[in-house]
Amino acid sequence: MAEQEQRLENTCCDVTIIHEDVIERVRSGMPAEEELFDLAEFFKVFGDTTRIRILYALFQSEMCVCDLAHLMGLTQSAISHQLRVLKQAKLVQFRREGRVVYYSLADDHVKSIFDQGYQHIQERN
Amino acid sequence: MAEQEQRLENTCCDVTIIHEDVIERVRSGMPAEEELFDLAEFFKVFGDTTRIRILYALFQSEMCVCDLAHLMGLTQSAISHQLRVLKQAKLVQFRREGRVVYYSLADDHVKSIFDQGYQHIQERN
DNA sequence: TACACATCTGAATACTTGTTCATATGTTCA
DNA sequence: TGAACATATGAACAAGTATTCAGATGTGTA
Known part of the structure; x- marks a missing residue:
């Protein structure tokens, strides 16, 4: 948590999150991290x-x-x-x-x- | 050419090509090298x-x-x-x-x- | 069993790539 | 104009990867 906050301080928009509503809506609609990881691993095979x-x-x-x-x-x-x-x-x-x-x-x-x-x-x- | 021959000497089957007919048939049906390269580049984008x-x-x-x-x-x-x-x-x-x-x-x-x-x-x- | 041969595998190396840091660019507004 | 801010970019570094080399495994045959 604290780690993530610290990382965000380096971004451009550390004070004002521009569209917090959009971020939340999109976040809740995202597939599980693991599925996205597996998908990337799968396509990596075709990348050669x-x-x-x-x-x-x-x-x-x-x-x-x-x-x-x-x-x-x-x-x-x-x-x-x-x-x-x-x-x-x-x-x-x-x-x-x-x-x-x-x-x-x-x-x-x-x-x-x-x-x-x-x-x-x-x-x- | 000579380079390729030399490389093939390192393979298992440098004397007898096992199925020369298959190789030729498949080779003639392969898409252009450049297209396959582009396709790999394209999928590489999804590999992350x-x-x-x-x-x-x-x-x-x-x-x-x-x-x-x-x-x-x-x-x-x-x-x-x-x-x-x-x-x-x-x-x-x-x-x-x-x-x-x-x-x-x-x-x-x-x-x-x-x-x-x-x-x-x-x-x- | 011993040998030949097709395939597999581990280590080493050269190359590619994703992220970060620092900084540049471009836009808005006072 | 100058300060503030969102984004873009170049250099550097760490991590990942494709190929080669050397040697191991497994199968057929004399």
């Missing part, structure tokens, strides 16, 4: 070109780690690290066939999320 | 709790920088920096009224993108 490329590749076909590495022009290790991130986010799934591990998409929302993101980019340019 | 919170606040009401700072419990400077990011991504717009600058949403896709992200999180848990 390599992971976006992997997902776009998997839109077309299931692929093994080795093939993905060749396609991306990156080391197998780099791909494997990123696949772990995608796996943790439950965006991809895998099946093992002997020594080879095949990855595929595990989610239906991704494509339409990407489509809408793409649409935004198009419209703003 | 503060920016997500700002956007959720603006879903409810237009707000000035000072009010946002109070609502978030962050300095005016921090909010201003993040608003710049959102502005560059053309996700928010602003209007000036005297000394006060009011920010509001500038895009229709955001809410539905968030809804789908949220839906994914719910389903995976």
